[in-house]
Amino acid sequence: MKLSPTSSFLTISLILSVVIVKGTKILGISPNLEKLYENNRVISTNKWKCLNNPEIEINWDQINDNICDCPDGSDEPGTFACNLESSSSSSLFYCENDGFIPRFISKSKVMDGVCDCCDCSDEALLPSSIPLSKTSICPDLKDEFDKLLSIELENYSNSKDKLLKLFKKYDMDFTSLDQTKDMGNQNGNENGLLEKEKLIAELNKLEADSIRHNNLLSQEKENYLNKLQLNNPILYDFEQKINSKLLIELTNSTMIQIIQVSSAFNDIMKILDELTLSYSNSMNDRVVNNNVDKYFDLSRSIQMNKINANPESDEDLRVQFLKYFEDELPNLIEFKKIENDVKYNVNKAAFVKGLIRGKAEYTETLFNLINQFSEIMIDITENYNVNFQDQGVKIAVDSFKNYLTKYESTLGLKRIEMPKNLEDEFDKLINFLEKALPVLFHSNNDDDDDKNNEANEYSHLLNNGDANNGQIVDTSDLLSLKKQIKSHEKKIMKLQANTLKKKELLAKLEQRLIRSTMHEEKEKEKEMNAMDQTLLDILNDLMIKIGSDKIIDTVLDNYKYEVTINPKLPGSIFQSEMKNDKNVVKIGELQSVKLDKKLNLQKYIEHLKIVYPESSLISHLMNETTTKKGDLEIDYLFGNLPDINNGLVLEYGNGQQCWNGPKRSASLFIKCGTEFELHNVYEATKCRYVFDASGPIGCYPNFEYSP
Ligand SMILES: *[C@@H]1O[C@H](CO)[C@@H](O)[C@H](O)[C@H]1NC(C)=O
Ligand SMILES: *[C@@H]1O[C@H](CO)[C@@H](O)[C@H](O)[C@H]1NC(C)=O
Ligand SMILES: *[C@@H]1O[C@H](CO)[C@@H](O)[C@H](O)[C@H]1NC(C)=O
Numbered sequence: 001m002k003l004s005p006t007s008s009f010l011t012i013s014l015i016l017s018v019v020i021v022k023g024t025k026i027l028g029i030s031p032n033l034e035k036l037y038e039n040n041r042v043i044s045t046n047k048w049k050c051l052n053n054p055e056i057e058i059n060w061d062q063i064n065d066n067i068c069d070c071p072d073g074s075d076e077p078g079t080f081a082c083n084l085e086s087s088s089s090s091s092l093f094y095c096e097n098d099g100f101i102p103r104f105i106s107k108s109k110v111m112d113g114v115c116d117c118c119d120c121s122d123e124a125l126l127p128s129s130i131p132l133s134k135t136s137i138c139p140d141l142k143d144e145f146d147k148l149l150s151i152e153l154e155n156y157s158n159s160k161d162k163l164l165k166l167f168k169k170y171d172m173d174f175t176s177l178d179q180t181k182d183m184g185n186q187n188g189n190e191n192g193l194l195e196k197e198k199l200i201a202e203l204n205k206l207e208a209d210s211i212r213h214n215n216l217l218s219q220e221k222e223n224y225l226n227k228l229q230l231n232n233p234i235l236y237d238f239e240q241k242i243n244s245k246l247l248i249e250l251t252n253s254t255m256i257q258i259i260q261v262s263s264a265f266n267d268i269m270k271i272l273d274e275l276t277l278s279y280s281n282s283m284n285d286r287v288v289n290n291n292v293d294k295y296f297d298l299s300r301s302i303q304m305n306k307i308n309a310n311p312e313s314d315e316d317l318r319v320q321f322l323k324y325f326e327d328e329l330p331n332l333i334e335f336k337k338i339e340n341d342v343k344y345n346v347n348k349a350a351f352v353k354g355l356i357r358g359k360a361e362y363t364e365t366l367f368n369l370i371n372q373f374s375e376i377m378i379d380i381t382e383n384y385n386v387n388f389q390d391q392g393v394k395i396a397v398d399s400f401k402n403y404l405t406k407y408e409s410t411l412g413l414k415r416i417e418m419p420k421n422l423e424d425e426f427d428k429l430i431n432f433l434e435k436a437l438p439v440l441f442h443s444n445n446d447d448d449d450d451k452n453n454e455a456n457e458y459s460h461l462l463n464n465g466d467a468n469n470g471q472i473v474d475t476s477d478l479l480s481l482k483k484q485i486k487s488h489e490k491k492i493m494k495l496q497a498n499t500l501k502k503k504e505l506l507a508k509l510e511q512r513l514i515r516s517t518m519h520e521e522k523e524k525e526k527e528m529n530a531m532d533q534t535l536l537d538i539l540n541d542l543m544i545k546i547g548s549d550k551i552i553d554t555v556l557d558n559y560k561y562e563v564t565i566n567p568k569l570p571g572s573i574f575q576s577e578m579k580n581d582k583n584v585v586k587i588g589e590l591q592s593v594k595l596d597k598k599l600n601l602q603k604y605i606e607h608l609k610i611v612y613p614e615s616s617l618i619s620h621l622m623n624e625t626t627t628k629k630g631d632l633e634i635d636y637l638f639g640n641l642p643d644i645n646n647g648l649v650l651e652y653g654n655g656q657q658c659w660n661g662p663k664r665s666a667s668l669f670i671k672c673g674t675e676f677e678l679h680n681v682y683e684a685t686k687c688r689y690v691f692d693a694s695g696p697i698g699c700y701p702n703f704e705y706s707p
Contacts, residue, residue: 027064027078027124028110030094030102037063037074039200042208050074066125079125080110092624095121100138100145101637101707103623118620135616144617148608149641153705156644159672160703163696170545174538177531177702192513199506206499210492217488224481231478234436234458238333242429248325250422254356255318257416261363261370262309264407268373269299271399275380278392287383288393291376298372309366314359321352329429333436342437349433353426357418364415374411377403532595535646539697540593544568551676552693561678563668563691565650567593573652573666573691587689588652588665600647603669603692605636639707645671646700658687666691672699 026037040049041060048063050056050070058069064078073082078093092104095117109116111126118138126132136144167174228236272295279288302308331337332345339345377400384393404411439458543565552563558578564571571590577583608618621637648670655664666689673694680692 025096027121028093029077030104033077033094035197036200039204048075064125078110078121080107091626093117093122095119097121097138100141101621103621103637104625106624106632136620141617141620144612144615145621145638148612148617149705152641152644155674156672156699156703159674159696159699160701162674163699163701166542166546166696170542172538172541172545174701176534177538192509192516196506196509196513199502199509203499203502203506206495206502210495210499213488213492213495217485217492220481220485220488224478224485227481228478234440235333235478238432238436242432243425244325244329246421247425247429248322250419250425251321251325251352251356252318254360254416254418254422255314255321257410258356258359258363259311259314259318260407260410261366261416262314263311264403264410265309265366265370266311267403267406268370268377268400271377271396271403272299272373274399275392275396278395280388280390280392283385283388283390285385285388285390285393287385288380288390291380295373295376298369298376302369307365307369317355317359321356324348324352333440336440338441342441345437346430346433349426349430353423353430356422360416360418363413367413367415370411532646535701536593536595539646539648540567542697543571543593551695552678554678556678556681559681561681561691563678563693565590565668565697571650571652573655573668585664586656588655588663590650591653592651594649594651595647596649597647599649599669600645601636601642603671604642604645607671639705640703641705643700643703645698648698655687661687663687664689668693670695670698672696 026034029037036051037048040051040054042048046060047057048060050058050072051074052072053070056070058075062069063075066076066079066081068082069075070082073091076082091107093107093110095103095105097103097117097119100118103117105116105122110122113123113126113130113132115132115134116122118136118141120132120134123132225236225239228239276292276295279292281289377396380393381397381400384390384397435458544567547566548564548569550562550564552561554561555578560576560578562574562576567590569590573587575585575587605618612618618636622634623637625633625635627633650668650670651665652668653663653665655666657663664687667684668691671692671694674696676693676695678691678693680690682690684690
């Protein structure tokens with residue numbers, strides 16, 4: 001049998017993915033992410049939601065199937081199927097490296113035929129036919145690392161002893177260092193993280209509950225409707241055909257708009273009425289006087305035409321309409337409680353509709369007048385004579401400004417329209433009532449305007465619809481079903497409210513976590529600075545006490561170097577040629593002393609590379625991180641080992657002028673070591689030198705290893 005490369009690749013990766021997904025571990029993610037992945041899983045359906053796009057659901061075993069399904073790439077943490085920007089946290093692959101130190105590598109190193117993880121997990125999904133190149137395996141690296149660690153720590157311990165001896169020799173007190181040392185507690189965030197996990201779990205449960213209840217609810221509804229259709233076809237039709245909710249909503253909102261117009265009309269008249277009573281006619285402000293006259297004319301015509309608006313009675317109407325839909329109609333249809341006769345009840349719906357429409361149409365008249373009043377007030381506001389200091393006018397102008405803000409959303413309109421769909425719903429209702437009520441209440445329509453029940457789909461119920469016939473009876477069962485549905489709906493609403501609350505909590509918690517992380521880092525930095533400052537002071541004292549002793553007096557590459565480190569004298573670096581010992585050059589004098597953490601890390605890595613030139617250990621300790629800006633950064637996983645060195649750097653300047661160049665200067669970096677030694681000198685830029693040295697004063701006296 002011949003398999004094409006792709007199909008064999010697919011087969012293999014499918015087999016692999018099954019194996020890898022079946023276990024609890026998902027390839028390529030760190031343990032703390034595992035919980036997030038687990039949280040997004042719906043066990044019952046074996047579905048899984050993309051981490052940052054929970055609206056997208058895939059099958060759980062589509063994770064790491066080498067096909068990108070989630071926009072955030074979260075379904076492919078172990079493959080490079082999702083082509084992600086490096087700024088995304090999913091652009092990193094987690095090497096579990098069982099037996100050694102876990103680390104993150106860039107996704108670009110995944111499935112490339114080279115094992116970057118010492119457990120080769122970055123190549124686990126590669127077809128087994130492709131040969132892998134391996135540098136080191138985890139157990140070997142562990143041995144190597146342990147060896148390195150013990151040598152480094154032993155050398156440190158010896159060097160530190162030398163430093164303590166120096167302190168003793170010069171009778172120095174260094175206990176102040178211990179007081180700033182206390183900086184171990186950092187569990188503030190851990191609590192927050194636990195809380196966050198708990199919240200996420202609760203949220204997932206709530207969402208699952210909500211789905212379950214929604215399913216139950218729709219079953220209940222279906223069940224209810226089926227029974228209803230059988231037992232009470234009229235009520236069934238009412239519930240199916242008439243959108244009560246829409247009727248209520250639209251009636252409510254239309255009435256509220258109408259009330260707004262009524263009260264806008266009344267309010268502006270009030271402003272003008274008050275103005276006419278309080279303004280000073282005698283001031284002879286022509287603008288005001290003319291406009292007041294205009295208003296008198298207008299209000300006379302309003303009285304004559306009996307135009308009025310009453311927001312209170314409109315509000316009463318709104319309440320009555322809502323009651324009609326919410327109580328009266330259901331009572332009528334469901335409980336067959338009728339007041340007055342059938343005809344009255346059919347007409348009532350039409351009456352309500354007509355009333356709303358009439359009220360809406362009337363707003364055109366009101367708007368028209370409101371606009372005329374407004375013009376009067378606008379003219380006064382813009383053109384009245386401020387110098388007259390007429391209080392009555394001023395008050396009216398201020399009131400008008402408030403008025404404009406209060407009715408901002410209403411004033412631009414020409415009239416309130418009765419919504420078309422509200423009219424339609426009313427028509428449906430009227431139509432339904434015309435047919436259903438006579439049947440429901442056994443009215444034979446024996447009035448003179450006998451329309452008959454010819455085309456009435458409910459007529460057949462009338463014939464055999466007696467109380468002792470089985471058709472429209474025993475609604476208690478239905479009622480209890482309906483109650484159940486109502487209470488279920490309430491429960492779901494509560495669940496949703498609860499979910500919302502939890503989501504808000506979660507968002508707040510996340511904010512807090514970010515803030516507290518930043519705060520913690522700052523605090524740590526502060527402590528660190530305080531500690532470094534104390535150490536620096538002590539080292540300064542020590543260097544003064546060492547005085548003019550040459551800590552280094554060494555020949556290196558045919559040059560002799562003499563170094564003193566007293567900050568007060570000040571210390572200096574001299575270089576002389578071995579061939580011609582008269583040619584002595586002053587490289588510089590000591591100008592400043594500092595502890596440089598960043599340089600220290602760099603120097604420490606250099607040191608490891610020099611001491612262990614053959615080992616791939618260092619590269620397996622590189623941990624890749626994406627910065628907020630999206631750059632890849634490397635940090636190293638040897639814990640605080642570089643802190644063996646305190647990062648001591650002595651800056652020398654103002655040396656002998658170079659021929660055709662600047663004055664000489666140098667940085668002297670002193671790492672922790674038992675003896676003062678010079679290891680390397682190089683010219684970094686013209687006449688600027690770097691001295692790599694070691695000695696006890698380069699040690700951190702309080703160092704304790706932590707991974
Ligand atoms: C440890 O100290 C010894 C003796 O001082 C030295 O030879 C060796 O290079 C040092 N090793 C490291 C890793 O610094
Ligand atoms: C009527 O509308 C008001 C304002 O929008 C709203 O507050 C109220 O809940 C509504 N009433 C009903 C029964 O819809
Ligand atoms: C290693 O990298 C990961 C991912 O970039 C990061 O979250 C973690 O803090 C790093 N670990 C160390 C010890 O620097």
